[in-house]
Amino acid sequence: MKLDVTTNNMKVLECFSSETRVRIIELLNGKPYNIGELAEALGLSSAIITKHIQKLEEAGIVSTENTVGKRGTQKLCSLHVDQLVLVLRTAAADKPADHGGFTVELPVGQYIRYEVHPTCGLASFDKRIGMMDDPRYFDDPEHTQAEHLWFGSGFVEYRIPNYLVGQAEASSIAISLEICSEAPHYNENWPSDITFSINDTAVATWTCPGDFGSKRGLYTPPWWNDTQYGLHKTVSVTKEGTHVDGVRFSDVQIGQLNVKAGQELRFRIACPASAANCGGVSLFGKRFGNYPQDIRVTVTV
Template sequence: MSEMTEFVQRYPAARIIDVAKALSGDLRLRILETLGERSMSISQLAETLGVAQPTITINIQMLEHAQLVSSMLGANREKICSVTCRSILLELPSKRGEGLHKLEEIHMPIGMYSRCSIEPYCGMVNREGVYIGCVDDPRAFYMPERTETSLLWFGGAGFVEYYFANPVPPGVSFSELRFQSEVCAEAPGFDMNWPSDISLFINDCPAGMITIDADYGDRKGKLTSSKWNGGTQYGKLVEWRVTDSGSYIGEERKSETTLLDLDLKFNQPIRVRIEVSEDAQNRNGLNLFGASFGDYPQDLILSFVQIHESGEEGN
């Protein structure tokens, strides 16, 4: 056993929920058991535990988020996983609000959209670059296998919409809502001069439009499978921000929409829609990248920033 797995991992009160979620699943406990003596790849874990690789990947991500497992890229660009500790120490909260993060993040796989509007040409592939359903057939976007999607695309206008849970309880507020995704335009094959206007809507409120200048395929994506022979390889990481004063992409103000306009409620989902609108000047589709494709090892991320007790009964 390596030295890095001998020490006690200390978790402050704000991390208890992360750890509890990570340890609440039987499969995740079996993964920790299996990694107890040596590091293993995702495929080795899948074979040893008799579980599909996408299922292992999702559960490893939960363990990584709780910092119970760390990963690195090994030979053949495969993820190698190791446990980070053998014992944990939880510090229980002693006053109201102490158990909350200053930053709460929800990670959403790109195939877990709740509704979509897709027309050919379009398609989806998994992390190995294998097509899900038939290419240019919108019916594929309603197949159960869509949950394994690592790259999806459509040409022209269309959208995918995701429902996120609101993790912020009544009586607590936050100063900023952020959304990150890796995206680019969608051209036949690829085209380094192919702009597309990509917009974000949160609870149907516009959070800003960005023009992505290309469908990037001039080099291999850092995480893109060597088996993928499609033209599109990587995208740009875009961050939308909604604050009390308006909506921004990076530091550029893009919309008048404020947090108050979103009308967020604790017991209702937050609807996030990534769209190329029918009236867009550059109506050239989009590619959306998951954690195992493109340049950035992340799914869609919705973040709640600077959470604090507000003294009110709702947010």
């Protein structure tokens, strides 16, 4: 898991300011422990260990499970993530642009049009929105509150605010988001050909390897039990072509997209039924999954 070192992620960063919490992580690296075993190993009370475990669990570093023990129910603790990469200097595409460029974030629920087919649905941070597998609920007024949405085939399209002025024309556009395939419940071996388009021009088709749910998402709410998180992907269109995470995917250049002042900007995420791997799409907002961001768009001039 990658994590930007910002004040938005203090819950995670604060976990490493305590020697006790670091020692707990060291112990859990070997095997799961219950609260009593951790207390005995560290020479502390079970009440103190419980408080530390709560902080580690809130940060998504540790997960717990109530199991049957020798003396009734016990809380078994284990590491939830294998590694954590701290990002001190973000890539240029993730920084606010200057010289007339701009950066905006689009909530995943604020699409302007859609065509989706089951399995499909929406969820806010607090609840499911409408009925599952009924595309009509993508018109529900609450869809703008969605932090997670999914569909088996089809598309969602967003309007990007265009803050370019005068004669300014974009030299690049970068769009980063958390995304994966969509399988019933989840299936980590479920490839999906996902096509990204800007202003009706397909810029890249990327094959996601699966729909991830075996580990809990760092920001996924506790009540949610299906797909947990996606992969963080950045689609960049420049004068040289289109890249996904720095890998060239197509020859489409920024000049072909008509990104200039006064022109509408539209971004579409699609998995057509005709795709070789029609494995659907799952999208995550800043309060779902592993990355605290919505669909982030950076336009430079």
